[in-house]
Amino acid sequence: MAMDDVFDKLRTLQDILSQKISLEQDIQEIPKLLITQEELLARLKKSFIEKNQDYEKARVQSLEYRSLLTEAENARERAEKNMDSINTQREYEALDKEIRDAAEREQQYRKDLQREERSLLELDEQMKQSTALIEQQEHEMADRRAGIELEIAHKKAAIDRLIEEEKNLTPDLDSEVLFKFERIIRNKMGRGIVAIKGGVCMGCHMILPAQFANTVRKGEEIVFCPYCSRILFYEESEQGEEVFFDNEDSGSLSDLDDMEDEEYDEEEEEDEKVNIDYDE
Numbered sequence: 001m002a003m004d005d006v007f008d009k010l011r012t013l014q015d016i017l018s019q020k021i022s023l024e025q026d027i028q029e030i031p032k033l034l035i036t037q038e039e040l041l042a043r044l045k046k047s048f049i050e051k052n053q054d055y056e057k058a059r060v061q062s063l064e065y066r067s068l069l070t071e072a073e074n075a076r077e078r079a080e081k082n083m084d085s086i087n088t089q090r091e092y093e094a095l096d097k098e099i100r101d102a103a104e105r106e107q108q109y110r111k112d113l114q115r116e117e118r119s120l121l122e123l124d125e126q127m128k129q130s131t132a133l134i135e136q137q138e139h140e141m142a143d144r145r146a147g148i149e150l151e152i153a154h155k156k157a158a159i160d161r162l163i164e165e166e167k168n169l170t171p172d173l174d175s176e177v178l179f180k181f182e183r184i185i186r187n188k189m190g191r192g193i194v195a196i197k198g199g200v201c202m203g204c205h206m207i208l209p210a211q212f213a214n215t216v217r218k219g220e221e222i223v224f225c226p227y228c229s230r231i232l233f234y235e236e237s238e239q240g241e242e243v244f245f246d247n248e249d250s251g252s253l254s255d256l257d258d259m260e261d262e263e264y265d266e267e268e269e270e271d272e273k274v275n276i277d278y279d280e
Contacts, residue, residue, distance in 0.1 A: 003219045003220065003221075003222075004219070006173065006222070007193065007219075007233045009169055009170075009172075009173060010173075010181065010192070010193045010231060011193055012169060013166065013169055013170065013173075013178075013181070014181075014185060014190070014191070014192050014193055016162050016165050016166050016169070017166070017181075017182055017185045017190075017192070018185060018190035019158075019162055020159055020162045020163070020166070021185065021186055021190065022190070023155045023158055023159050023162075024159065026155055027152050027155050027156065030148050030151060030152060031148065033144070033148065034141065034144060034145065034148065037137065037140065037141055037144065038141070040137060041134065041137045041138065041141065044130060044133050044134050044137060045134060047130060048127060048130040048131065048134060051123055051126050051127050051130060052127060054119075054123055055120065055123040055124065055127065058116050058119045058120050058123060059120060061112075061116050062113060062116040062117055062120060065109050065112045065113040065116060066113055068105070068109045069106060069109035069110055069113055072102050072103075072105040072106035072109055073102075073106055075098070075102040075105075076099055076102035076103050076106055079095055079098045079099040079102060080099060082095055083095060083099075174222075177222055177231075180224070180229075181193070181231065184229055184230055184231070187229075188203065188228065188229075188230060191203060191230065192230055192231060193230060193231040193232075193233065194225075194230045194231075194232065194233075195232070195233055195234070195235035196208065196213060196216050196217075196232045196233070196234055196235065197235055197236075199213045201225045201227060201228060201230070201232060202235075203225060203228045203230040204225060204227045204228035204230075206225070206227040206228070208225070208226075212226070216232045216233065216234050217234040219233070219234060
């Protein structure tokens with residue numbers, strides 16, 4: 001297969017893979033739309049449980065105050081009845097104190113009972129509101145979940161169609177190249193094949209050595225950018241390539257390695273100089 005045909009197939013495949021990867025990412029992200037709503041529902045249910053516990057405590061306390069109030073009323077009424085049978089001043093004073101103490105307890109228990117009953121009414125109203133909100137959220141989540149499942153099903157169907165297109169396109173392409181190509185597209189925002197213009201990779205915009213650029217220009221093999229790993233194909237720049245390809249100082253990839261070694265040696269010499277100065 002001619003290299004021009006290979007590059008054309010790779011460009012078409014790039015579009016297919018980009019769409020497929022985008023759909024796969026959407027499928028992963030879509031369920032996250034429910035997270036906020038699920039957290040809200042969880043908070044509502046937790047609040048309802050807490051209010052229910054408070055309601056139960058208030059109900060028990062209300063029953064206790066009602067019982068104490070009844071005892072205080074009965075004690076006061078018995079003391080009042082006994083007033084008719086007293087014979088001495090001491091008996092009168094003791095019974096009068098008993099009546100006043102019972103009346104005070106009765107008044108206090110009545111206030112406590114009224115407070116708990118108001119609390120019961122408020123909690124009951126809050127629980128009704130919470131129940132309504134919980135039911136509303138559950139209905140909305142059920143509808144949202146059904147919509148999400150439908151959307152995911154549509155996207156999966158679209159992925160299946162793209163996979164079929166991919167299978168029809170790739171039988172004549174090298175499997176190792178295809179593996180690398182898809183990995184590059186996943187890592188490089190959907191761009192796995194780019195042009196080289198004027199000796200510059202249009203993917204990472206790094207200047208490539210003349211010898212390497214000439215290899216791409218010949219178009220005899222698939223070449224990967226040494227910097228961004230994308231597949232490269234030659235494309236004539238508006239200014240032409242003569243200046244770049246006649247530049248004897250442009251070097252090769254091995255020259256890049258030599259330059260890095262020289263920079264590393266210079267850094268080591270600088271570190272040694274600093275250490276010597278420190279020792280002195």
